[in-house]
Amino acid sequence: MDITLDKADAELQRRAREFTEQYLFPLELECEMNDGLSPQATKTVKAAVIEHGFDAINHAQEDGGRALSLFQQILIQEEMGKATGALWDLVWRPSLPMRQASEALKDRYLRPACRGERRDAYAITEEGAGSDTSMIETTATRDGDGWVIHGEKWHVTAGDIADFFLVHALVDGDPAQATVFFVDKDLPGVTKVRTPKYMHTFVYEHPIFAFDDVRVPLDNVLAEVGRGDDLTRDWFVEERLMIAARTVGAAARALDLALDFASGRRAFGRAIVDYQGIEFMLADTAAEIMAAKSLLYRIGQQVAVELDRKQMHAEAAAAKLQCSEMAGRAVDRAVQVFGGRGYMREQPVERLWRELRVDRIWEGTSEIQRVIIGNELKKRGSGVYTGWPD
Ligand SMILES: Cc1cc2nc3c(=O)[nH]c(=O)nc-3n(C[C@H](O)[C@H](O)[C@H](O)COP(=O)(O)OP(=O)(O)OC[C@H]3O[C@@H](n4cnc5c(N)ncnc54)[C@H](O)[C@@H]3O)c2cc1C
Known part of the structure; x- marks a missing residue:
């Protein structure tokens, strides 16, 4: 390819x-x-x-x-x-x-x-349900000409500026009836519980929202009742590829900044880039970016033309795992190269160091990506990963 x-x-x-x-x-x-x-x-x-x-x-x-x-x-x-x-x-x-x-x-x-006139926020996670979405407790109950939604959602990214939510709920509490509902934020019963502070600075917030017997029209179901898990998985696949892409970009910026700083910063009579201790950190980052980016582009081109859902799911997991873990190492080295300056919030490397941590957690933790890859290996063998089918 x-x-x-x-x-x-x-x-x-x-x-x-x-x-x-x-x-x-x-x-x-x-x-x-x-x-x-x-x-x-x-x-x-x-x-x-x-x-x-x-x-x-x-x-x-x-x-x-x-x-x-x-x-x-x-x-x-x-x-x-x-x-x-x-x-x-x-x-x-x-x-x-x-x-x-x-x-x-x-x-x-x-x-x-x-058109940028409305904004959605996807609400899946709950206090007791993160990696294991079968533990979701938010329910949707049919009542006359509508649905009644009840539950609480955590970490709702961009929930502060969104004006509607895609709420992942279980019809009658049945995990086999997972369904995604459109819920307007201004409906009676929707309340912001609180806005926690997080490790990163994010242009928007991730509030907790309560849905207290919120009535939505009957047709506010996305696709069909019972399709919730499939829809949410589609969202994960796309978002995981985008996380992989963003983390590769962030690692590349961290490398450029670190290389530039190391070339100008002098200690003990020479530029620190000339010390092997520094040079090797930069070399490891460069080689790891090259490997992760090759994987990302290859998977990106493959999924752009092939639409087999299971394969996409498996490959997106590998891309997110490799790229986000690689970027975590890259930004950590960049902070080290910058010395004390690397710990200052005014430096992009410091911010990247904090901000990239969540990429190993959200949209499925690194452990969950490994679970997905492990399941693929057990079901279909190693071909997707080692054979690179054309
Ligand atoms: C900043 C931020 C923004 C977010 N935005 C959103 C959002 O917009 N919408 C939304 O719905 N959610 C959002 N989330 C939630 C995020 O997707 C979850 O935090 C994530 O999926 C992990 O779930 P959890 O926090 O409940 O951890 P848990 O599932 O409780 O996991 C705890 C630990 O156990 C490990 N673990 C769990 N199961 C296994 C297993 N089978 N094998 C090995 N280890 C395992 C995990 O890897 C982790 O290390 C956001 C989270 C954060 C931090």
Whole structure:
């Protein structure tokens, strides 16, 4: 498989790099110091997102998206992942499973979300249910002409700015009837319980929300009753590939910063880059980025043309595991190269060090990615990983 970029993809990558450097990097310190951005800064970026064509890149044109392939999305996310403060999340990508919504629901939720007028937040995790979604306790009960949703959701990313949720709930409490519901945030019974503080600075928050007997219309079901696990898995597959892309980009930025610093910083009569102790850290990072990026691009190109769900699930797990673990090592070395400066919040390497930690946790921990890979090995052998079927 040829993983060199064609002209159009190389141009897309260049535009994403330019956008990141021109619009996201200058806002990093404001975001870090103020724990978020001003409405004016957000508005400026939003206009630039549309102008550059990076809005809803993961959705069909008929829904107002840019219909880019998964590989092209990876190229863009790799560049934007270099920015700290999770500023990449200003560039909206409405949750993938919404493409399975009815026309009426697309009109109400997906299409305005693609235009940047509405914002979704995907609410799966609960206090007692994270990796094991069969332990979810949020219920949906049919009542006359609607559903009544009851439960509490944790870590709802962008829940502070979202105006609707995709809530993963069990119809009548039955794990075999897992279903995703559209729930407007302003409905009676939806309340923000609290907004915890996290290790990273994220341009948005991850509040806890309670759904206290919230009534939604009968047709607010995404796709069909009982399809919840499949839909949520589709979301995970896409998000895991995007995490892999962002972490590769972040590691590359950390390497560039560390190389630059090590070339200028002098100790004991020479630039520290000339000490093997430093040089080897940079060399390990460079080689590991090369390996992870090759894997990411290969999987990205493969999933862009093949749509076998099980294989995508298995490969996305390998990409997320390899890239996020690699990036964790890369940013840790970068902090070490920077010495005391590497511990200062004004330095991007410090922020990347904190921010990349969650990439080994969310959208399935590293252990869960290994469980997925292990299951694939047990069911179908090692071919997906070692044989690289063409
Ligand atoms: C900043 C942030 C944002 C998030 N955003 C969202 C969001 O928008 N929507 C949402 O629904 N969720 C979100 N999450 C939740 C996230 O997906 C979960 O935290 C994650 O899936 C892990 O679940 P948990 O925290 O309950 O940990 P647990 O499942 O309790 O796991 C605890 C530990 O046990 C390990 N473990 C569990 N099962 C196994 C096993 N079978 N084998 C080996 N080890 C195992 C885990 O790997 C982990 O180390 C977010 C989390 C964070 C931190």
